[in-house]
Amino acid sequence: MSPDWGEVQKGKREHVTVGRVLTLFAPYKLYVVGVLICILIGAALGVIPAYLTAQIIDRAIGGHDAHLLVTLSIATVVLVLVAGLVGVLQSYLNNVIGQRVMADMREKLYRHLMDLSLRFFGRNKLGDLMSRFNNDIGGIQNVVTNTFVSIVSNVVTIIVTLVFMIAFNPLLALVAVIIVPAFAIPTRQVGKVRRRLSRATQEKLAEMGSFLEETLGISGILLVKNFVRQDYESGRFNKTSREIMALQIRQNMVGRWFFMFIGLFSTLGPALVYLVGGFEVIGVIKGHVTVGEIVAFVALLGRLYPPTTQLMNVWVDIQGSASLFDRIFEVFDEPRDIADQPGAPALPPVQGHIAFEHVDFAYVENREALHDLSFEVQPGQLVALVGPSGAGKTTVTMLIPRIYDVTGGTVSIDGHDVRDVQLYSLDAQLGMVTQETYLFHTTLRENIAYGRPAATEDEIIAAAQAANIHDFIMELPEGYDTIVGERGYKLSGGEKQRIAIARVILKDPRILILDEATSSLDSHSEALIQAALEPLMRQRTTVVIAHRLSTILAANTILVLDHGQIVERGSHRDLLAQDGMYAQLYREQFRAETERMTALQAAAEIA
Known part of the structure; x- marks a missing residue:
């Protein structure tokens, strides 16, 4: 030089x-x-x-x-x-x-x-x-x-x-x-x-x-x-x-x-x-x-x-x-690394078929988070992702709405590569509920209607009722006009989760991506959220990072990830029979929950 x-x-x-x-x-x-x-x-x-x-x-x-x-x-x-x-x-x-x-x-x-x-x-x-x-x-x-x-x-x-x-x-x-x-x-x-x-x-x-x-x-x-x-x-x-x-x-x-x-x-x-x-x-x-x-x-x-x-x-x-x-x-001058291709068409209304074909992904060069990942989700199916921390579960959910682009392979919805359609039309047909629920410092009404600002009052109330949060809102002095505070700090974790679920219900997406966060909630809040999730997932293609046994049991297919690869796949019964990683995770994470659920059912029968 x-x-x-x-x-x-x-x-x-x-x-x-x-x-x-x-x-x-x-x-x-x-x-x-x-x-x-x-x-x-x-x-x-x-x-x-x-x-x-x-x-x-x-x-x-x-x-x-x-x-x-x-x-x-x-x-x-x-x-x-x-x-x-x-x-x-x-x-x-x-x-x-x-x-x-x-x-x-x-x-x-x-x-x-x-x-x-x-x-x-x-x-x-x-x-x-x-x-x-x-x-x-x-x-x-x-x-x-x-x-x-x-x-x-x-x-x-x-x-x-x-x-x-x-x-x-x-x-x-x-x-x-x-x-x-x-x-x-x-x-x-x-x-x-x-x-x-x-x-x-x-x-x-x-x-x-x-x-x-x-x-x-x-x-x-x-x-x-x-x-x-x-x-x-x-x-x-x-x-x-x-x-x-x-x-x-x-x-x-x-x-x-x-x-x-x-x-x-x-x-x-x-x-x-x-x-x-x-x-x-x-x-x-x-x-x-x-x-x-x-x-x-x-x-x-x-x-x-x-x-x-x-x-x-x-x-x-x-x-x-x-x-x-x-x-x-x-x-x-910062380039847009996630952008529409020139002349990209809008994604037409989808049935909800998701396909990962030989997908590779790395957050940093030469350090893959996912490697040669392939699976399909049929329209209306529920697929549960399980695995140890750092296995790549969240990364999978980030690739479907194209928050990140794959470094190899393809992710497609109804046969359309997500990189070849307009981002706006892709996002419009997806709904996400993440572990960390984010609420804006504004009213409950505006937070629920964030995905559909033109929604009517009746539609907002219907979404809140479906998410089991309407009664709680009506108990507040200001009702739906209550200011939630920065990041929703005035609400409990379960209440924020249900507000987030109501927000997605109102958006009415064809594909739902859910990262369960019920493990840190009390049993009452957990039951309310589970009840809210059931109508949300019904007749929608759902990909969920599962932490609850009830979700896993309801899944059509369970994908077990480890070090960025699918190491097992199948139903709950089949995976237990294989006595592999899933069986180990089940014994470590879900057996206590199974015993608790059995005890509650027995108590209910005696009563």
């Missing part, structure tokens, strides 16, 4: 970033044109008062012309008023452009994240993604809103001002601009340092966001309190907070010495103009400048040096914000 390669790539990346930022403004061309017109009018109006000042001093006051003095004074006030109104219009258009661009970025970023696969979220912290939304997009707001206008406005102002200066007096114009290069020389280096510090700061803010997400969530704060780790976690937070503080102090102080010297040069310019202009007036230097022209010239310096300083500031701000744009575009 050549020594210059990294710098070349860096230059290319900066060029690409600037180009992509400019494309964000493309939908608002008319607004941009309006801003440009306002800038041109404002720049022209801004230099005229200096000319009028010279006329007031040299002609009106010097010529003792009261009428001209009044006229020029009124004209100056009118020009300032008109310039102010143009500035207000420019500010409005500028803010509309900036805020719309910001909204576009937020909305496109969120939509893009929605389209990324679970693999992406598995390797990225939620806090970091939140930081991209809050800190990174928030950090570029000033640049997006003001930078473009600031650059154009300052450049136009400088050009118009220089033209007027040269028209006034070429010598004084040369004196005024001779110190301008001193403004620009250190700017590039200051910008590089700001960019580096800005990226480091945003990464630390993302780290803090992840930390807060982990420790202040319901599950996290319970864990912290349970193990009495408040002091330890506070110490970790304080350490990160101090590191952010130090970075932000350095970031804010970078270039302040530079800008102090810029202020010094800004006072040096008028002094040189007074010196050279005064020499012309008193005859030390040959020239024809008037006192009024000198005063007007110094006034024009106020429209030359401040815009030049602002341009330098803008460049430094751009360099600081470039790292934020880089972080945002990193997410935009």
